[in-house]
Amino acid sequence: MDNAQLKEVVTRLVPDATFEENKQFLMVTVAPDQLHDLLKNLKENPGTRFDYLYCITGVDLQPNLQMVYHLESTVLGHHIVLKTATSDREKPVLDSVTDLYKGAELNENEIFDLFGIVFRGHPNLRRMFMPDDWNGFPLRKDYVDEINIIDLS
Amino acid sequence: MKESDFEVKPPSDREKSNILLTTVEDLVNWGRSNSIWPLTFATSCCGIEMMATGAPRHDFARFGVEVYRASPRQADVIVVAGTVVHKMAPVLKRLYDQMSEPKYVIAMGACAISGGPFFYNTYSVIRGVDQIIPVDVYIPGCPPRPEALLYGIIQLQRKIKEEAIKTGLVNRNNEGEFPENPKVY
Numbered sequence: 001m002d003n004a005q006l007k008e009v010v011t012r013l014v015p016d017a018t019f020e021e022n023k024q025f026l027m028v029t030v031a032p033d034q035l036h037d038l039l040k041n042l043k044e045n046p047g048t049r050f051d052y053l054y055c056i057t058g059v060d061l062q063p064n065l066q067m068v069y070h071l072e073s074t075v076l077g078h079h080i081v082l083k084t085a086t087s088d089r090e091k092p093v094l095d096s097v098t099d100l101y102k103g104a105e106l107n108e109n110e111i112f113d114l115f116g117i118v119f120r121g122h123p124n125l126r127r128m129f130m131p132d133d134w135n136g137f138p139l140r141k142d143y144v145d146e147i148n149i150i151d152l153s
Numbered sequence: 154m155k156e157s158d159f160e161v162k163p164p165s166d167r168e169k170s171n172i173l174l175t176t177v178e179d180l181v182n183w184g185r186s187n188s189i190w191p192l193t194f195a196t197s198c199c200g201i202e203m204m205a206t207g208a209p210r211h212d213f214a215r216f217g218v219e220v221y222r223a224s225p226r227q228a229d230v231i232v233v234a235g236t237v238v239h240k241m242a243p244v245l246k247r248l249y250d251q252m253s254e255p256k257y258v259i260a261m262g263a264c265a266i267s268g269g270p271f272f273y274n275t276y277s278v279i280r281g282v283d284q285i286i287p288v289d290v291y292i293p294g295c296p297p298r299p300e301a302l303l304y305g306i307i308q309l310q311r312k313i314k315e316e317a318i319k320t321g322l323v324n325r326n327n328e329g330e331f332p333e334n335p336k337v338y
Contacts, residue, residue, distance in 0.1 A: 130277070131240050138276050148276045 001048065001078050009048060010080075013041050025070075025079045032084045035069075036095040039082070042071065043100055049075045053101040058111040060141045061085070065092050065115060086117070089140075096122040114139040178316075186313035187217040189257070189306065192228035192248065196235030199262035202296040203234045211299035216306050225251040230309065232302075233286075236264035238277045242285055249286045257313075259305055260288045263295040270295065 001009070003026045010017055010026075014034050020027040030038060042050045055070040064085040072079045086092045096119035098105045106128070108119045113127045116137040127134065136143055195203055206213050207221075222228040225248045237245055249258070260282050263269030268280035282288065289312060292305040 129240070143276075145276045150273045152273060 001076065006048070006078065006080055009045070010038070010042075014038050023081075025081050027081045027083065029083045029085070032086050032094050035082065035084045036097065036100075039069070039071075039097055039100055042080070048078075049073045050080065051075065053097070053104055056097075056104055056107040056111065058115045058117065058139070060115065060139065062141055063087060063089065065089065065117060065140075067094065067111070067117070069097075092117045093120060094118075095120050098122055113137075116140070179314075182314045182316060185255070186310040188219070189217055189229045189309065189313075190220060190222050190227070191218060192225050192231045192252065193221045193223050194231050194233060194245075194248065196233075196237060196241065197264070199234035199265070199296045202299060203232060203261065203302060206299035206302045211303060213303060213306060216303065216310070218306065225249075226253055228252055229255070230257040230259060231286075232259045232261055233265040233282045233288075234261040234296075236269070236271065237279045237282050237285070239279060240277075242279050245282070246285050255316075257289045257309060258282075258286055259290045259292060259309060261292045261294075261302060261305070262297060263293065266291050266293060 006026050007019060010019075010028050014030055016031075017034075017038075018029045020029075039050075042048050050071040050073045052072045052074050053069060054072055055068075057068040057070075059066040059068060064087050066083060066085040069082040070079070071082065084094070086094060092115075094117055096104070096108055098108065098119075099121065105123065108122055109124075109126060109128045111117055112119065112122075112125050113129050114137055119125060126132075130138065136145070138145070195201075205211065207218070225231075229252075231249060231252065233245070249256070260266050264271065264278070265282045268278050271278040272280055279285065290305050290309045292301055294301050297305075
């Protein structure tokens with residue numbers, strides 16, 4: 001399927017998704033509570049069959065915390081990019097996709113460790129890179145560390 | 154009268170040592186310095202340079218560094234090659250404590266000496282491994298060339314040859330200092 005056909009499929013599933021124009025892959029922005037069902041449909045629909053989630057990224061766009069999912073279909077050969085954003089910085093909660101894609105488990109651990117987004121339904125959410133008793137989430141733009149970071153500005 | 158006439162250097166171990174044991178010390182120190190076996194500890198890019206130094210082109214087996222010991226109980230020196238982060242620091246301390254005396258530490262590369270390129274804007278790197286364990290030889294470079302690591306090993310050999318049997322094979326207390334009144338064997 002090419003980008004126009006994928007756009008039709010996604011609009012049928014989630015009517016108020018927004019798209020970005022003129023990119024290599026189709027980029028879809030949805031609300032956080034629609035994401036899990038959309039992924040489930042895209043995975044199981046025989047016309048799209050997105051069975052390979054190859055990247056999850058967290059982005060700190062102030063004031064939102066955004067997640068970007070890159071999906072590929074190894075059977076049919078097309079790609080899609082899904083984005084969601086949550087504006088809650090105190091207790092951001094999103095649905096975990098580990099029940100659909102097992103490989104997302106460690107990526108979601110990393111995003112919890114560095115951004116603080118809690119994933120509902122994750123089997124073992126824990127800090128991976130930072131020590132277990134670390135306070136704060138280092139990759140947020142407003143992260144301040146008086147002790148370790150020597151600020152030269 | 155030169156400036157260096159007034160310089161007071163603390164006596165090295167050899168000068169403090171017992172005259173009867175001098176030749177025995179020479180022999181023992183020669184043996185010990187020419188057979189320094191390191192512990193396998195390489196965290197990042199300096200580890201690759203250390204492997205290159207062990208490879209046939211710049212071979213450090215010709216200096217006595219014959220094999221790497223995987224167990225700290227059997228190793229003589231730990232060459233800290235690479236960046237040490239907050240999560241790795243307790244592991245490094247534990248390995249150092251488990252090594253049996255006499256033990257030495259070589260800090261290889263800028264990250265192990267002072268945090269290196271990560272000295273300023275990072276939350277995770279320890280600024281120099283001498284904040285955790287006492288270091289004998291510092292080898293600067295990012296990464297140091299294999300020849301620089303060989304020179305560092307030669308310096309460590311010179312340091313070992315200066316040691317006296319009186320301070321003995323238990324030559325340091327836990328803080329890495331030479332004891333005040335060492336026992337005379």
